Amino acid sequence: MSRRLPHGGDLVDRDRPVTVLVDGDPVAAYAGDTLASALLAAGRRQVAAGTYTGRPRGVVGLGAEEPNAFVQVVSGPGEPMVRATELEVHDGLAVQRLAGRGRLPLGEDDTRYDHRWTHAEVLVVGGGAAGVDAALEAARDGGRVVLADDQVSLGGWSVGALGPDLDEQVARLETLPNVRVLPRTTVVGLYDHGQAVAVERRTDHRPDAPAHVARRRLWHVRAAEVVVATGAHERPLVFPDNDRPGVVLAGAAAQYVRRFGVLPGERAVVWTAHDGGLRAALDLAAAGVELVAVLDVRDEVAPGLAAELATHGVTVRTGAEVRGTDAGPDGALARVHVRHDGTIVTHDVDLLAVSGGLNPAVMLFSQAGGRTRWSDDVAGFVPDVPPPDAAHPVRVVGAAAGGLRDDELPPAAWFVGDVDSQEAERVFLDPQRDATLADLRRAHGAGLTSVEHVKRYTTIGTAADQGRGFGVLTVGVLAQVLARPVGEVGTTTYRPPYAPVSFALLAGRDRDALSDPVRVTAIHDRHVADGVPFEDVGQWRRPWYVPHQGEDLAASVRRECAAVRTGVGMMDASTLGKIVCRGADVGRFLDRVYTGLFSTLKVGSIRYGVMCGPDGMVVDDGTVARIGEDEWLVTTTTGNAAAVLDSLEEWAMTEWPELDVAFTSVTDQWAVVAVAGPRSRDVLAALAPDLDVSNEAFGFMQWRDAVVGTLPARVMRISFSGELAYEIDVPAWYGAALWDAVRRAGEPFGITAYGTETMHVLRAEKGFPIVGQDTDGTVTPGDLGMGWAISPRKVREGADFVGARSLQRADAVRPDRRQLVGLVPTDGSSAIVEGAQLVAAGADLTDLPVPMLGHVTSAYDSVTVGSPFALALLESGRTRHGEELDAVDSLVPVRVRVVDPVPYDPEGARRDG
Amino acid sequence: MMSLPCPHCGPRDETEFGYGGQAGVAYPARPGDLDDRAWAEYLFVRDNPRGWSTERWVHRAGCRQWFVLRRHTVTHEIESPA
Amino acid sequence: MTADVLALRRSPLGDPPLDVRGPRLHLRELAFRTLLELRGPTGRPAVGPDEHVWPLGPGWWLVDGTPDAAPALESPRAAAWRAALGPGAGVVDVSCHRTTFALSGPDALLVLSHGCSIDLERVPVGQGVQGVLAHAQVVLGRVGQDDWRIHPRASFARHLAAWLVDAAAESWEPWGDQED
Structure with a gap:
């Protein structure tokens, strides 16, 4: 049975019929319909069922205040819970009606979603009369204005159909070059400093949109001023069995008639607490709805409205209320019980239009930090104290500010007729949560009086509609139960988002490879061509190991390690952080930020350095090369490059601005190939025939500029493996060429490419800690056995450096601090697990707590050591060499012996080849 | 997301900045002269006001300059210090 | 010799050179x-x-x-x-x-606004800013009303190129009403 009127409905285009599928059945509609208006037009009264009660539910509202009519969209990418009142129909749309909860569509959503940032002098939220007016005003001085409106077209719902003035204003607004109008855009959050986040639905209604067009967009708007013109949400009145299909908000019912040409019912009772409900009754009557009764809880109504209704043969019954309803065989409304003048009368109707007043939509104002107050004039909560940040004003205008029409009589603050109702289990305060007056009374009985507590106890107001319609009403009912003024009870806090936002939209284009930048070196393509597995080190992608055909990690690493220990290996070391320090005072500066002494470093030389925080704990290590009188190159660990630069700049800028120092990151400027192993000198000699590579001419911890192959290069003689080794730096454009040249020159020497895993094994065999792996911010240089890195001269002369004072604190010199040690399994074969806890040998692991003596920081299978080998931090570790302990992982103990952390070449004899 | 006024680059999103804690806590001129308690005070103890806080920020993703501003820790109102 | 060595250079993007053109946008690397x-x-x-x-x-x-x-x-x-x-x-x-990317055409600012929170509309021609684009630190310079230079760090260049090409999807293949 169609309930579409033969005429009317400015929002629908009767020349464009549309068919949608509801639970598989075709439903006829017009372009411009919402699914709700289409369902009402099709005479489908039940659109959902109660989540817990299963009771039939119908369309109640017009937009975001709708508590019942949620559907699961099953066409397109699908969406679990969408309000029928906000779902634009289009051919191909298919939905399923829901009983309370939707289901996340399974499978990948490959639809595009994107983000966009924009700035404005004024953001106007809401495109009704007040918003349009505010936008025109704001645009007058040429500033940028953004107007976001959640409807298809501007104009809003406010004063009935679009007046000619508003039409003209909208048209003017849309021609202004400094105004960006965003229809179908819901502002979901208003945050600090004029930041708003909004969801734009770009192609939901356009199934013909190609796949590369983003379906939705998340806007990040930064505005100097925000105007909230979000209007008001109509609230119902409550009574027993108030949840039946056919109980509709009166204003919404009138809008369905006027804007969509749809009759929500044929015989109606209208019940209201304010003039708006009476005007809605007039609209319904004018459209041909038979008004059986019009009730107003107030004792007096405006004579004008009463007279107009009288022309339709209707007398307004004041002081009347609805006491209950009955359903027909279809579960929808069939009868309404009305009490008037002390008697109960029953009417056969299919529509009960109720209106308890308007709730100004203060959510965004409230999110931004504005405070509301109860207004008896409006019978609602209205903006009171604006958000405190006067530099980013938030102004509320129109119905959202609680404005009434000049000719209106005050509404009544009327919520429920009988708070002690015997039928409280059927007086629904939150239909979506199936929460009732009985639940609220139980909360009160449990001693809860705060609206925030009652909300959480009862779940009222926590569903997707966030209590837009019923929330204030619940506050009113609670006030009645508590016998306190509504304003004292107050509202719950509004928090973003105003409307649900999908994770896919929040992610936007930050998906897959774009989710986090992947940093690659200039040699990356060579590694890809070699098919190496990569390891992620922060954002960097580094070769992990370089397997031959069929090799696994362990086999590959054994071969790579052997090559470096006995022949020569090559590795891409480009990711090390590099910072140029320039200025006359760099030496003095470095003396203050490193534990060692650098001002005495000669041009051409390199020194290892340890950096502590002011608390004396190791934060980084690396090398410092003096490139020129006033130019130095600091290297950092791969993961710490940014933090070290930050720290250097902070000390220089905030504590010692008198020093002439400046820093420039050059990490990406240089491609670096490490050539390590006893044959590395031969390889370098072959690559750079003009460079004297003898130990005498080019000693350990020196650097030389040279032509390597045909490339301009800087060669540093430093070692992270204990072997004779060089790092060859070239401008990164030549990185791949350098890799090729080293590989070619190394071929006669059997050069072997190696990755980060081998690098780690080689350094561990030398007891070189990795900051961030073997340290955790609680480790001093002394704990690492690196007291030698603290300049004795600085200590002798009492020179300060960052961390120096802390290293003298009693806690820093305790002999029982955790100290770096080596571990080997006593059986020579059991693997030791990184992260394992160290406990006394044979400790009873069931006798809790088990005293923990330390933990394993690095563990490898070491060919050089001849067994698994681990580094660990152990209480009093340096005095425990030779002791046996258990290293426990997942309750499995491995018996280990504490050994020196430098099992390989402790004399350092191999670094000169 | 706060918008912070970088004195050199103008207003930028908070994510471009690093927070440097309470302003005006200078590195002691002679740390060696401080006893353990006074040194610990410098290292670890900071005001934690509910209200106006004078604090250091660095425009890390921009000009990399450190600067001081006043921020209200409840309302996030921001003032550049006089 | 010089030419031989110069021929060994590879830009951070490698080969082939980045040069994508649509009706409203042109993106290329200036290596x-x-x-x-x-x-x-x-x-x-x-x-x-x-x-x-x-x-x-x-x-x-x-x-x-x-x-x-x-x-x-x-x-x-x-x-x-x-x-x-x-x-x-x-x-x-x-x-x-x-490295240096050139992004030009009427949609240049639009594409940048997909991943940059800075008020770039207010950057005058001839001025530049340092900030974040697509999670990467960059220097952005405006050489003309619709002509920008982007200087990402070399290790981020491939990420940024991929991001720009992706962000500009609707500029390579415009559909529906053109936006600004």
């Missing part, structure tokens, strides 16, 4: 530009034609110059700037540390 960071000058240093200079911070500038003709450990232009600026100033060659 091997000479990029120098200057410290010291309080006023904007003067540069030649087809060169730009962007302010990075107080007394801190990025010069985007034409490519050098010969390979070098450090661009000879660094020494020239040192001589010109005098003692106390600093010059660091960052030609390989960053």
Whole structure:
């Protein structure tokens, strides 16, 4: 049975019929319909069922205040819970009606979603009369204005159909070059400093949109001023069995008639607490709805409205209320019980239009930090104290500010007729949560009086509609139960988002490879061509190991390690952080930020350095090369490059601005190939025939500029493996060429490419800690056995450096601090697990707590050591060499012996080849 | 997301900045002269006001300059210090 | 010899060169530009034609110059700037540390606004900013109303190129009403 009127409905285009599928059945509609208006037009009264009660539910509202009519969209990418009142129909749309909860569509959503940032002098939220007016005003001085409106077209719902003035204003607004109008855009959050986040639905209604067009967009708007013109949400009145299909908000019912040409019912009772409900009754009557009764809880109504209704043969019954309803065989409304003048009368109707007043939509104002107050004039909560940040004003205008029409009589603050109702289990305060007056009374009985507590106890107001319609009403009912003024009870806090936002939209284009930048070196393509597995080190992608055909990690690493220990290996070391320090005072500066002494470093030389925080704990290590009188190159660990630069700049800028120092990151400027192993000198000699590579001419911890192959290069003689080794730096454009040249020159020497895993094994065999792996911010240089890195001269002369004072604190010199040690399994074969806890040998692991003596920081299978080998931090570790302990992982103990952390070449004899 | 006024680059999103804690806590001129308690005070103890806080920020993703501003820790109102 | 060595250069993007054109947008890499960071000058240093200079911070500038003709450990232009600026100033060659993308066309600003929170509309022609684009730190310079230079760090260049190509999907293949 169609309930579409033969005429009317400015929002629908009767020349464009549309068919949608509801639970598989075709439903006829017009372009411009919402699914709700289409369902009402099709005479489908039940659109959902109660989540817990299963009771039939119908369309109640017009937009975001709708508590019942949620559907699961099953066409397109699908969406679990969408309000029928906000779902634009289009051919191909298919939905399923829901009983309370939707289901996340399974499978990948490959639809595009994107983000966009924009700035404005004024953001106007809401495109009704007040918003349009505010936008025109704001645009007058040429500033940028953004107007976001959640409807298809501007104009809003406010004063009935679009007046000619508003039409003209909208048209003017849309021609202004400094105004960006965003229809179908819901502002979901208003945050600090004029930041708003909004969801734009770009192609939901356009199934013909190609796949590369983003379906939705998340806007990040930064505005100097925000105007909230979000209007008001109509609230119902409550009574027993108030949840039946056919109980509709009166204003919404009138809008369905006027804007969509749809009759929500044929015989109606209208019940209201304010003039708006009476005007809605007039609209319904004018459209041909038979008004059986019009009730107003107030004792007096405006004579004008009463007279107009009288022309339709209707007398307004004041002081009347609805006491209950009955359903027909279809579960929808069939009868309404009305009490008037002390008697109960029953009417056969299919529509009960109720209106308890308007709730100004203060959510965004409230999110931004504005405070509301109860207004008896409006019978609602209205903006009171604006958000405190006067530099980013938030102004509320129109119905959202609680404005009434000049000719209106005050509404009544009327919520429920009988708070002690015997039928409280059927007086629904939150239909979506199936929460009732009985639940609220139980909360009160449990001693809860705060609206925030009652909300959480009862779940009222926590569903997707966030209590837009019923929330204030619940506050009113609670006030009645508590016998306190509504304003004292107050509202719950509004928090973003105003409307649900999908994770896919929040992610936007930050998906897959774009989710986090992947940093690659200039040699990356060579590694890809070699098919190496990569390891992620922060954002960097580094070769992990370089397997031959069929090799696994362990086999590959054994071969790579052997090559470096006995022949020569090559590795891409480009990711090390590099910072140029320039200025006359760099030496003095470095003396203050490193534990060692650098001002005495000669041009051409390199020194290892340890950096502590002011608390004396190791934060980084690396090398410092003096490139020129006033130019130095600091290297950092791969993961710490940014933090070290930050720290250097902070000390220089905030504590010692008198020093002439400046820093420039050059990490990406240089491609670096490490050539390590006893044959590395031969390889370098072959690559750079003009460079004297003898130990005498080019000693350990020196650097030389040279032509390597045909490339301009800087060669540093430093070692992270204990072997004779060089790092060859070239401008990164030549990185791949350098890799090729080293590989070619190394071929006669059997050069072997190696990755980060081998690098780690080689350094561990030398007891070189990795900051961030073997340290955790609680480790001093002394704990690492690196007291030698603290300049004795600085200590002798009492020179300060960052961390120096802390290293003298009693806690820093305790002999029982955790100290770096080596571990080997006593059986020579059991693997030791990184992260394992160290406990006394044979400790009873069931006798809790088990005293923990330390933990394993690095563990490898070491060919050089001849067994698994681990580094660990152990209480009093340096005095425990030779002791046996258990290293426990997942309750499995491995018996280990504490050994020196430098099992390989402790004399350092191999670094000169 | 706060918008912070970088004195050199103008207003930028908070994510471009690093927070440097309470302003005006200078590195002691002679740390060696401080006893353990006074040194610990410098290292670890900071005001934690509910209200106006004078604090250091660095425009890390921009000009990399450190600067001081006043921020209200409840309302996030921001003032550049006089 | 020089030419042979120059031929060994690879830009951070590798091959093939990035050069994508749509009806409203043109994105390409300008490889091997000479990029120098200057410290010291309080006023904007003067540069030649087809060169730009962007302010990075107080007394801190990025010069985007034409490519050098010969390979070098450090661009000879660094020494020239040192001589010109005098003692106390600093010059660091960052030609390989960053690269240069040119993004031009009526949709250039739109594409940037998909991943940059800075008010770029208010950046005048000839001015530049340092900030974050698509989770990567960049220097952005406006060389014309619809013509931008983007200087990402070299290790981020591929990420940024992929991001830009992706963000511009609706500019390569416009559909429906064109937006600004």
